[in-house]
Structures are given as C-alpha cells and as structure tokens.
Amino acid sequence: MMAKGPSYRVPFRRRREGKTDYQSRRALVLSRLPRLVVRGSLKHVIVQVVDAREPGDEVLVSAHSRELVKSYGWLGDCGNVSAAYLTGLLCGYRMTDHGVGKVVLDTGLQSPSRSSRVFAALKGFLDAGVMVPHDKEMLPDEKRIRGQHIVDYASRLSSTPDDYQKRFSQYLSRGLRPEQLSEHFSLIKEKIVSSFKEEKT
Numbered sequence: 001m002m003a004k005g006p007s008y009r010v011p012f013r014r015r016r017e018g019k020t021d022y023q024s025r026r027a028l029v030l031s032r033l034p035r036l037v038v039r040g041s042l043k044h045v046i047v048q049v050v051d052a053r054e055p056g057d058e059v060l061v062s063a064h065s066r067e068l069v070k071s072y073g074w075l076g077d078c079g080n081v082s083a084a085y086l087t088g089l090l091c092g093y094r095m096t097d098h099g100v101g102k103v104v105l106d107t108g109l110q111s112p113s114r115s116s117r118v119f120a121a122l123k124g125f126l127d128a129g130v131m132v133p134h135d136k137e138m139l140p141d142e143k144r145i146r147g148q149h150i151v152d153y154a155s156r157l158s159s160t161p162d163d164y165q166k167r168f169s170q171y172l173s174r175g176l177r178p179e180q181l182s183e184h185f186s187l188i189k190e191k192i193v194s195s196f197k198e199e200k201t
Helices: 022-030 068-073 082-095 115-125 147-155 161-167 169-173 178-200
Strands: 035-041 045-053 056-064 104-106
Touching: 035 082, 045 082, 045 115, 056 068, 056 082, 068 082, 068 104, 068 178, 082 115, 082 147, 082 178, 147 178, 161 169
Parallel strands: 035 104
Antiparallel strands: 035 045, 045 056
C-alpha cells in the first residue's frame, strides 16, 4: 500500500522504475567529469562515455560488443568478461581521440562485484590510456580477462564429448574451439590496438 500524508513525496519516475539512483547521479554530475557507463544484457555489453548537459545527457563516445564481431572478427561470446574488456578498450581508444583524459565510473544501480563485466570493461578503458578513479582490487586479473577459466573448463570437459559439444556448441558453430579462446582474444586485442595506431600515423 502506498504511503500517504502531506509530507509524502512520490519518487521520480526513473527511480520508481529502478533505472536511476538520483543520489549517486548527483554526486557524479557534481564531479564535472564525463561518466563511463557500462551496461550489459545476457548477450552483449555496451560501454559509453556520457556528459551531463542542461538539455540532457550527451553520449560522447560509444562501443557495442557486436562491433567486435563485425569489425574485428571476434568469435567468442559477446556478453562475457573477455568481450567486456575488448569493448571497454575500443571505447577507451575512441575517448582518447576526443582529447578527454579523465572520466568517472558510473555503475548505475548495479551492485559493484569484483572481476565482473563492469570492471573488465573498466580495465580495457584504462589500458587505452584514459584515467578513471578506481579500486585496483575490483579489476579482474589477466587470466580471467583472456578467458583462461573458459579454456581450463573446456579442457576438463573434453573428456566427455557429448557434454563438451552441448556446452560449447555456439563457440564451435562459429569456428572457434574454446581451448583457443586466450589466443583468439590476444589476436583481437592486437587488431584493435593496431587499428587505432594506424589512424594516428
């Protein structure tokens, strides 16, 4: 039952819908820095740098994990930690082209979780050379970013072919054996880095 009375104030619509924490947003806006916004679905990751303006938020740069497939030949899942890192890296390089050297992380209503996709994307963004205040303990390690946990799991499961085929059918249908994910990740990362180096030469 909804509270009533002369002192009751209805929360803003986006707060009622569970989309915006206005107290957190106010602190981020008062920093006067653009916000690094990381959002994900089951299948994709979106990384944006957003600046608060009087008419409304303005997206300065954006990267979507499906770009990894279309532009760089990524064969892994587009919603996992590795894809989040690569999407953050892509967005970070685009940010450096804008000449903005520092942003602040906006996790929205997501509960900060160590080594999650949010912090994988942040790690990629940092590796592109943009400064973001953060706690290093929250960042995933290099092995997790490269998908080594998937490689190890696939190696263990390979002794049971039916389970292996069922679990990794999508990887296999795209022509990637999961045991090769770490090497494939390194190849795609190098493609992203090289593409931005070529633009500057």
